[in-house]
Amino acid sequence: MSAGAKQSILNIVLVLCDTGDEAIIPSPYWVSYPEMVIMAGAKPVFLNTTDKEHFKITKESLAEVITPRTKMLFMNSPGNPTGMVYTEKELREIVSFAVEKGLYVISDEIYEKILYDGVKHVCPATFSDECYKKVITVNGFSKVYAMTGWRLGYAAGAEEIIKAATNIQDHTTSGANSITQKAGVEALKGSQESVNFMVKEFDKRRRYIVERLNKIKGVSCILPQGAFYAFPRVSDLYQRKIAGQTVANSFDLVNLLLEKAFIAFVPGAPFGSDDYIRISYATSMGNIEKGLDRFEKFLSS
């Protein structure tokens, strides 16, 4: 147990990676992965994907970036920032191949229960005995139970890895807050009604957002199957003059939208993909409607 999934991931990266090692990160990625790899003295190696292939890597694309220095692979399904979800077949093929090549795999499953369209979650550590030994499963309470501020996460994996991670944590934060742990047990054992309710709400918001985004000229968005983010492509708006300013990249666009239209988006660049911006729909339908109205109006003016 740790103070959020974030701490568990850092602990594991510090255990597994040394100076000169390489860690493969499918891109777009959650912003903290590369920073953690760098903190361990290792090198992040990005495996780029786009909306055209639904932001998914394959066994073949993975094979191209593995070197003798590769130590580990990050997998995050459902994913932040794209909401992409791998099928069991896809995940099995990628993770089994990585393990066969001697890599460790951090499987960040923090959005495990936020899934749409009847998609089922699968845990790669269950794929085989070898996967059980080499996959470190990470999860937490911030997303599914909206307990972000409580700071509670966990990692499960081979005993020697978890023991080493525990040693690191002993000398940093000691342990996870005990009161929070009690609350976490309650979240897991209690009624899951709130989770089902929120997933239904998110589902409505996701469809609404994507439908409206795809009607805006210069914007296109694939339908996410998990998590609570939409990741529209906006690069067709670049190199155009908007409100008297030339927009060159995702930072320019989100700054302009914040300052002139009062809407908060997150630029795609820190997630590794400057052609996109990220929208979180962990906010009310009212806010979403208002935000999209402003976005539409601003671009059409």
Ligand SMILES: Cc1ncc(COP(=O)(O)O)c(C=O)c1O
């Ligand atoms: C993919 C992913 N992993 C881990 C985390 C960290 O979660 P926690 O609040 O449990 O540290 C986040 C939070 O944004 C995330 O999106």
